[in-house]
Amino acid sequence: MKIAVISDIHANSWALQAVLEDIGNRDISQTYDLGDTLYGPLDPAGTYRLLQKKQIQSIKGNQDRFILENKIPSLTFDYVIKSLRGTGAIQWLQTLPFSRTIEGRILLCHGTPENDSEYLLENVKSGYFTYEKSAVLEAKLDAHPQDIICCGHSHVPGVVRAGRKTLINPGSIGLPAFDDESPVYHQMESGSPMARYCIITFNGDLKSVDMIAVAYDAEAAAACAEKNKRTDWANWIRTGRA
Numbered sequence: 539m540k541i542a543v544i545s546d547i548h549a550n551s552w553a554l555q556a557v558l559e560d561i562g563n564r565d566i567s568q569t570y571d572l573g574d575t576l577y578g579p580l581d582p583a584g585t586y587r588l589l590q591k592k593q594i595q596s597i598k599g600n601q602d603r604f605i606l607e608n609k610i611p612s613l614t615f616d617y618v619i620k621s622l623r624g625t626g627a628i629q630w631l632q633t634l635p636f637s638r639t640i641e642g643r644i645l646l647c648h649g650t651p652e653n654d655s656e657y658l659l660e661n662v663k664s665g666y667f668t669y670e671k672s673a674v675l676e677a678k679l680d681a682h683p684q685d686i687i688c689c690g691h692s693h694v695p696g697v698v699r700a701g702r703k704t705l706i707n708p709g710s711i712g713l714p715a716f717d718d719e720s721p722v723y724h725q726m727e728s729g730s731p732m733a734r735y736c737i738i739t740f741n742g743d744l745k746s747v748d749m750i751a752v753a754y755d756a757e758a759a760a761a762c763a764e765k766n767k768r769t770d771w772a773n774w775i776r777t778g779r780a
């Protein structure tokens with residue numbers, strides 16, 4: 539069984555289109571999305587249409603939740619709400635679960651299994667990310683029997699072992715870098731403008747994780763961010779650097 543896992547699309551329909559084409563060329567039974575799907579100064583409505591067309595199984599990210607809670611009052615927030623009006627996307631977001639399991643073996647969450655706004659794998663206290671110690675991860679995940687856990691939110695692709703568990707972050711489809719003030723100022727980056735996702739192959743046991751980087755028309759997405767007065771997003775999308 540081969541599944542594709544995508545995350546943190548952030549309304550980048552140009553990147554999503556390219557990734558869905560790439561997935562279509564492989565023998566994939568289902569695609570799962572880890573959330574932060576529609577928030578961004580890009581193409582929220584087009585992103586929603588693509589996901590519906592391909593019947594992607596999504597969960598809710600913190601920024602999807604913020605859309606529903608009216609929590610990010612800003613120019614970009616107003617733009618997202620306006621773009622989604624009348625599309626059915628808001629109603630769709632309301633139906634999305636917080637997390638999901640696949641065949642009892644794989645747990646999908648946005649941040650951690652308990653909190654959609656915390657990184658699972660990364661420690662950012664230094665202002666940059668390092669991987670959290672294995673013992674810390676094992677303790678954090680003790681309550682969850684699944685031995686494969688997929689998380690997003692940090693936009694940093696990686697495969698991390700913690701005890702018996704393999705923890706997988708597919709990286710971000712639509713926003714390869716960003717900075718954030720919380721819990722301390724830090725920068726996250728994948729290092730390239732390419733759209734990231736992964737393919738997990740398992741047959742009783744985990745066989746392989748393919749971490750994939752897909753080239754796409756990042757300039758079109760960056761130009762859209764600039765048009766919507768987000769030069770920060772435009773730079774992150776063009777370079778993959780924070």
Ligand SMILES: [Mn+2]
Pocket residue numbers: 574599600601648654690691692
């Ligand atoms: Mn997030």
